[in-house]
Amino acid sequence: MEAEGAGHSVTESSWQLPVFVDHGRQLHAGGARVASLRADDSRRVLARALVTATSIMPVSQRRSLATKNVHDVQAAGLVMSDVTTPEVPPGEGHHGMDVEVELAQSLGLMEAMTIGVGTMIGAGIFVLPGFIIAEVGPAAIVSFFIGGVIALFNAMAAAEVATGMPKSGGGYYFISRALGPLWGAVLGWGSLFGLVFASAFYMVGFGEYVHTLVDLPVWAYAAGMTVLLTGLNLAGSKAAGQLQNLIVAVLVVVLLLFLGGGTTSAQPTILTDSAFAPFGLGAIMAGTATLFVTYAGFGEIASMAEEIRNPGRNLPIALLGSVVAVTILYCLVLAVCLMLRPWEELTGATLVADLAEDLMGPLGRGAILLGAVLATVSSANASIMSASRISFAMGRDSLIWEWLNEIHPKYRVPHRAVVVTGGLTIVVVLAGDIELLAEAAGLLHLLLYGLMSLACIILRGARPAGYQPVFRTPFFPFVPLAGALACFGVIFFMEPVTIYLGLGLIAFALAHYYFWGRHRTEVRGEWPYFLRRGILEPGLERVERWGAVADEIPSAIVAVGYPEREQARLRLAGALMGPMRGRVTVVSVFRLEQRLDDDAVQSYYQAIEERRRALTAESHWVREAGATVRSHVLVATTAFRGLVTAAETTGASLLLAGWPGHGPKVREEALAESLDRHLRAHLVLFREDAPIPARHILVLVDSGAHGELGLVLASRLTSAWSAELTVAALVPADASGEERSRVEDDLDASLGVSVRARVRALPAATAMEALQEEAHHHDLVVLGVSALGAPSLHHAVERLDDLDGPSVILVRAHSETPTMAERLT
Amino acid sequence: MMNPEGALLVGISNPDTAARLVGLSASLSRTSIQLPAPGAQPVLLVHAVTVANQINLGIGSSSPEVIRARDLLQAAGEAARNRGQRVRAIVEVARSVEAGLLSAAESHNASLILVGYSGDPVRSEAEERFDRTMHRVARKARADVVIATFRRREHHSILVPVPEDAPLRLTSRLCRALEADTGAIPTFLHVAPRDASAGEARERVQARLASVFRGGEPQLRVVTSDDPQVAIMEESEGHDLVLLGPSRRPGLLDAVFSNRTRRIAESVSSSVVIGWGLAEED
Structure with a gap:
């Protein structure tokens, strides 16, 4: 293959091509070419592949190679997503140029505010006032105000989580990371259906208004416009997005004109002479439940957090500012309406237009009509786009069929997600009435925002890595708690049919998760750590301080040959990395021993696929321990490479890695030696002789970094398995009792309060002698490679072959890792 | 306001023009007259990858287009580094090309944006799109904006039309850079109205050029014509490159190229470089 960057020398003439393949597609890499990539049967599938080449190649060639693979994948009729080229390993920067990937933060404060205000001022304020006033009376204004306050409380929580982790996906993303994949799935589906109901509501509102111009059925207008918007989204049109600022400006001007005209004709006595809340508090809350959809749009700002400039400042201002502005606008519109006519006469979907006609004649009606049409169409368009994004975010977490998220090769939009959203919207338009649609959309958004407030509480308590919100909710945790309770409370004032509909959707989401998503997703919630850190173990932070090395092992690789036979190693990886929420990559090296002819490729594929399936199945041992897992079958000519x-x-x-010695001796020795020399990471070799999890663990410490790392790992295992830990140090065979006591005291003092362990000084001439003496009391022995005084890793392994009984973990700390003493100073 | 010490942002999207743009950027960087240390201006190579509104921006960052863009930028970056430039390469994932360029320019404090242009006289959909994109970039960027069309492989002479009252800061910088990049000799052209005195116009323009190009005797040619556009096009026949400096930035309702600039750029057979300066000061 002619690769770019030909000016760089390739240090080996025949290089290997490890290929990581995910999600079941097969990517053959033989010699210097990628042979083919095939889909299952006739189905087009969405392949996720991580393509990389070996480190002996210059970076430019690796990337070029990866790109070539992508082309081959596309040529095979598949759609690629999540294609990743390798990062440049440290120290290789001189080979090639680093290319950074940045997300354009092109939304300023005004643009973010516009998104929030524009999405909120949808059909609601033009369509719902007539229905809410008929249901509540003059106190409808209170219903709108309560809705605004609930939205404000939840907007504060949304601002905190969005500035803490400004990622796309909005509420779904925050909730899945806080409450776990189950609630993520429920809320993901809830958000999708919520947007479908909201789109349908906007479209019916659109139909109600246009219907007053030409007398065709409302559903015909609604369905027709939905088809048009779906088509525009399929074509990837950005027209609506680019006109958003103009549309919002028109909306605000139209409503201000209505307010101006209404204020001059308003008669406060109309409002004061009638009973304010003729149907009581229940009706007010029921009104809030129906109208909450008019506040649903503020979450759209949070969902675009990664596109907002200076999110720490602009996100909270945009979120809170848009909610406050819209609440004031709504309440003023309601107040003017209630002071123009007795409330009993204020009914119908076109109430605002009717009043505008009274005030300003046909021109006023025309202005409101224009505003309503713009508002409903832009809001429905935004909802269809948002639904696609949520579908994508769920697909990224393997909580929805990836089929749905396929990108159209020409228009580069997720055409299936758009069509499904549009189709469902039409079905709902034809099936539901406008109040039911508003309530259903409101219910699902109330659920979303309520759980987002809970997510705020959990994330602040769990303090996951990288979560550093710039904005902090005031009066924490009362504000988010009140926001969540208010959201859930309002739901109980909804019509039973709406609640049943919501429960039905939740049941669907739960069933889908249980039978489909549960086995696939790797998302984990932070709530266990919230419980652990925030409630169960408030002093944990102090205790964990000792384990400074823990933070230096954010990710690990587990090498397994035959996954189904090596559960112990996977359980060990889970115990080591799970409690610290680390990332584990389970790798099975498939050795490519010869150049394959085309006939051999097929059987090779099958073998790789079987290995991959086994790897995925067995990885649950790690996942269940709390770590994030990825699994890869890696094709290479040598395991070392x-x-x-x-x-x-x-x-x-x-x-x-496993214990050397199971394969041909020369090859295993070479592997151990090569890893010892070239691996720029801690190396842990594991020999399983006794059952895992171990109950009695012995760690032999010495003064070097290897022994210290062994102690850290042993303490993690002890904690994960609730085992008994003995920390031992070697003393001369003729050491006195006083000397032994002093060593044990020193050992005890060095452990501090955080490690519960028995300390022992072991008098012996050699470490092996001491270990053989202690072996029958323990089922796992952990030691650093320097403890045995062996000249190399390979020699240490050979000596430990004489140790019978317990399982063994031999640790070689990466030399660039500072020692514990260095870390503490 | 533009940061005089900001980076020089080069939009790289076409492998055919990448090398030429890198070469020009290297010269621009070395001839920066606003920096305390000439040649210290960092170069930022940017390729904007667009993502549809229906897809999360973050997901777009792992698309195959990004991988291809990385390859393109890596080759261009290595070429720039070989020219001794301080260079960074960035794939900007954005909703539109202009959003990507503007976001990169703002977040990296760029003081000049340089992009290439195919310059095909046949108007295609892609060129219309380019027009719209550059219109927004030129209108919104807080930096100088330069568009270059390379139609000839070698440039031995440069024609620089200079209206009597047009600002010359960016023009002079581009002139120096092109001179350094290609070794070409610039010839300044002033088109005076037919009823004006060519001699007086020459004196005024010569004085302005002398104040800008200190230490040299700029070669100035003055012609009289009622149609400067035709005059420039006729004069360009003998030159390999035309450097145009429109007097003002496009407004909301303007096309990116004024009719005159567009016709010149599309009609001449030579290479064309067009620069809009920000806060022009002579």
Whole structure:
């Protein structure tokens, strides 16, 4: 293959091509070419592939190669997503140029405010006042105000989580990360259906208004416009988005004109002479439940957090500012309406237009009509776009069929998601009446915002890595708690049919998660850590301070040959990385021993696919322990090349491998020696002789970094398995009792209060002698490679072959890792 | 306001023009007259990858287009580095090309944006799109904006039309850069109205050029014509490159190229460089 960057020398003439393949597609890499990629049967599938090449190649060639693979994948009729080229490993920068990838933050404060205000001022304020006043009386203004306050409380929580993790996906993303994939799935589906109901509501509102011009059925207008918007979205049109500022300006001007005209004709006595809340508090809350959809749009700002400039400042201002502005506008419109006519006469979907006609004649009606049409169409368009984004965010987490998110090759939009959203909207338009649509959309958004407030509480308590919100909700946790309770409380004032509809959708989402998503997703919620950190173990932070090394092992690689036979190693990885919420990449190296002819490729594919399935199935041992897991089958000519490449490309700081000696001796020795020399990460070798999880763990410490890392790992295992830990140090065979006591005291003092362990000084001539003495009391022995005084890793392994009984973990700390003493100073 | 010490942003989207743009950017960087240390201006290579509104921006960052863009930028970046430039390469994932360029320019404090242009006289849909994109960039960017069309492989002479009252800051900088990049000799052209005195016009323009190009005797040619556009097009016949400096930025309702600039750029057979300066000061 002619690769770019030909000016760089390739240090080996025949290079390997490890290929990470995810989600079941097969990507063959033989020699210097990618042979083919095939889909299952005739189905077009969405392949997610991480394509990389070995570290012996210059970076430019690796990337070029990865790109070539992508072309081949596309040529095979598949759609690629999540294609990743390897990061440049440290120290390789001189080979090629780093290319950064940035997301354009093109939305300023005004643009963000416009998105919020524009989405909120949809059909609601033009269509709903007549219905709400008929249901509540003059106190409808209170219903709108309460809705605004609930929205404001939840907007504060949304501002905190969105500035803490400004990612696309909005409420779904925050909730799935806080409450876990189950609630993420429920809320993902809830948001999707909520947007479908909201679109249908906007479209029916559109139909109600246009219907007054030409007497055709409302549903015909609604369905026709939905088809048109779906078509525009399929064509990837950006017209609506580019006109958003203009539309919002027109809306605000139209409403201000209505307010101006209404204020001059308003008669306050009309409002004061009638009973304010003729139907009581229940009706007021029921009104809030129906109208909440008019506040639903503020979440759209949070969902575009990663596109907003200076999100720490602009996000909270835009979120809170748009809610406050819209609440004031709504309440003023309601107040003017109630002071123009007795409330009993204020009914119908076109109430605002009727009043405008009274005030300003046909021109006023025309202005309101224009505003209503613009508002409903722009809001429905925004809802269809948002539904696609949520579908994508769920697809990224394997909580929805990836089929749905396929990108159209020409228009580059997720055409299936758009068509499904549009189709469902039409079905709902034809099936529901306008109040039911508003309530159903409101219910699902109330659920979304209520859980987002809970997510705010959980994330602040759990303090996940990287979560550093710039905006902090005032009066925490009362404001988010009140926001959540208010959201859930309002739902109980809805019509039973709406609640049943909501429960039905939740049941569908739960069933889909249980039977489909549960087995696929790797998303984990932070709530266990919220419980652990915030409630169960308030002093944990102090205790964890000792484990400074823990933070230096954010990710690890587990090398497994035959996944179904190596559950112990996977459970060990889970115990080591799970409690710290680390990332684990389970890698199985498939050795490519010869150049394959085309006939051999097929059987090779099958073998790789079987290995991959087994790997995915067995990875649950790690996932259940709390770690994030990815699994890859890696094709390479030598295990060493494959593992080193995998460690580099995933940025792993620890490699957990099996005990050398099961394969041909020369090859195993070479592997151990090569890893020892070239691996730029901690190396942990594991020999399983006794059952895992272990109950009695012995760690032999010495003064070096290897022993210290061994102690840290042993303490993690002890904590994960609730085992008993013995920390031992070697003393001369003739050491006195006083000397032994002093060593044990020193050992005890160095452990501090955070590690519960028995300390022992072991008198023996050699470490092996001491270990053989203690072996029968323990089922797992952990030690650093320097404890045995062996000249190399390979020699240490050979010596430990004489140790019978317990399982063994041999630790070689990466030399660039500072020692515990260095870390503490 | 433009940051005089900001980066020089080069939009790279076409492998055919990348090398030429890198070369010009290197010269621009070295001839920066606003920097305390000439040649210290960092170069920012940017390729904007667009993502549809229906897709999360973050997901777009792992698209195949990004990988291709990385390849393109890597090659261009290495070429720039070989020319001794301080260079960074960035794939900007954005909703539109102009949003990507403007966002990169703002977040990296760019003081000049340089992009290439195919310059095909046959108007295609892509060129119309380019027009719209550059219209917004030129209108909104807080930086100088330069568009370059390379139609000839070698440039031995440059024609620089200079209206009597047009600002010359960016023009002079581009002139120096092109001179350094190509070794071409610039010839300044002033088109005076037929009823004006060519001699007086020459004196005025010569004085302005002398104040800008200190230490040299700029070669000035003055012609009289009622149609400067035709005059420039006729004069360009003998030159390999035409450097145009429109007097003002496009407004909301303007096309990116004024009719005159557009016709010149599309009609001449030579390469064309057009620059809009920000806060022009002579």
